[in-house]
Amino acid sequence: MKATAKAHTNIALIKYWGKRNEELILPTNSSLSITLDRFYTETTVEFNEQLTSDSFYLNGEQASEKETLKVTKFLNLVRELSGDTRHATVSSTNHVPTAAGFASSASGYAALAAAASKASGLQLEGEELSKLARRGSGSACRSIYGGFVEWQKGTKDDGSDSYAVPILEQEAWDLSILSVMIESKQKKILSREGMKRTVETSPFYDGWLKATEEELQIAKKAIEKRDFELLGETLEKNAFKMHATTLGADPPFFYWQPATLEIIDYVQQLRSQGVLAYVTIDAGPNVKVICEPKDEQKVYQTLSEIDSVKEIFVCHPGPGISYL
Numbered sequence: 388m389k390a391t392a393k394a395h396t397n398i399a400l401i402k403y404w405g406k407r408n409e410e411l412i413l414p415t416n417s418s419l420s421i422t423l424d425r426f427y428t429e430t431t432v433e434f435n436e437q438l439t440s441d442s443f444y445l446n447g448e449q450a451s452e453k454e455t456l457k458v459t460k461f462l463n464l465v466r467e468l469s470g471d472t473r474h475a476t477v478s479s480t481n482h483v484p485t486a487a488g489f490a491s492s493a494s495g496y497a498a499l500a501a502a503a504s505k506a507s508g509l510q511l512e513g514e515e516l517s518k519l520a521r522r523g524s525g526s527a528c529r530s531i532y533g534g535f536v537e538w539q540k541g542t543k544d545d546g547s548d549s550y551a552v553p554i555l556e557q558e559a560w561d562l563s564i565l566s567v568m569i570e571s572k573q574k575k576i577l578s579r580e581g582m583k584r585t586v587e588t589s590p591f592y593d594g595w596l597k598a599t600e601e602e603l604q605i606a607k608k609a610i611e612k613r614d615f616e617l618l619g620e621t622l623e624k625n626a627f628k629m630h631a632t633t634l635g636a637d638p639p640f641f642y643w644q645p646a647t648l649e650i651i652d653y654v655q656q657l658r659s660q661g662v663l664a665y666v667t668i669d670a671g672p673n674v675k676v677i678c679e680p681k682d683e684q685k686v687y688q689t690l691s692e693i694d695s696v697k698e699i700f701v702c703h704p705g706p707g708i709s710y711l
């Protein structure tokens with residue numbers, strides 16, 4: 388059986404930052420994201436009894452052994468669930484500037500989960516599909532849905548209640564998310580390693596957990612009321628607190644570069660001029676600036692003036708999983 392699925396990337400407004408279970412990828416806190424329209428992954432999975440092992444092609448090239456192993460580990464979960472023991476050929480095309488280190492793991496694993504589930508005859512959807520995607524990468528569980536999405540952390544040890552739920556579909560509230568890419572040569576500490584070290588060693592981590600639960604509730608209220616100023620203030624505070632935890636880790640680390648701070652400064656200047664723009668930052672130096680569509684042009688132009696800004700991708704809320 389063969390199936391192709393398309394999944395879009397998502398940007399966390401309330402961050403997932405820490406696991407309570409590494410193997411099952413269970414988070415310490417709930418998170419909230421917005422799925423983007425512009426960046427997505429298309430993945431085809433074909434199970435075939437002639438194959439003696441899985442093969443994985445990424446953007447038309449045979450992937451490395453390391454990447455292929457990750458896909459096999461994930462397909463083993465699908466084989467366990469479906470009872471289908473056949474190997475598969477997987478081919479993924481990322482319409483995400485991965486070179487820029489955009490978290491294509493979210494759209495990648497969401498598309499893989501959907502295509503593999505369909506090709507193996509499991510036909511998972513909703514919570515069950517979200518839980519399968521979560522086993523590939525935590526943030527992937529949110530890309531099953533479009534628009535605003537909450538990943539409920541759950542409390543059960545087996546993860547049966549840790550999955551994403553849709554909060555508001557993409558057509559209901561249009562926002563502009565400007566993904567600002569800067570030059571970056573710094574060796575990236577992957578989010579998986581970064582959050583592990585933080586959970587294990589940062590004295591600021593408990594403060595994070597307390598604050599993020601509160602900020603999640605405020606963000607959900609803001610979305611319900613379409614209160615952009617409250618949402619913006621909350622998401623920016625949340626991102627800064629997440630990054631503050633890494634400074635307390637042992638050894639300390641941080642993702643920001645001088646250009647990151649420069650962008651933050653420009654955005655604060657915009658706010659002092661009455662333009663509602665806010666920043667969020669993930670496990671890297673790139674900044675996402677969020678504003679209302681009416682201010683998009685002004686924000687875009689302002690950010691374009693910054694020398695260290697390499698490129699700006701303008702995104703809007705996007706759709707959940709689809710099958711081609």
Ligand SMILES: O=C(O)C[C@@](O)(CF)CCOP(=O)(O)OP(=O)(O)O
Nearest residue numbers: 399402403524525526578579669670
């Ligand atoms: O997306 C967010 O909520 C915030 C972050 O992007 C970091 F800022 C974390 C993403 O972590 P992910 O790559 O999903 O980790 P995995 O479960 O170890 O694969």
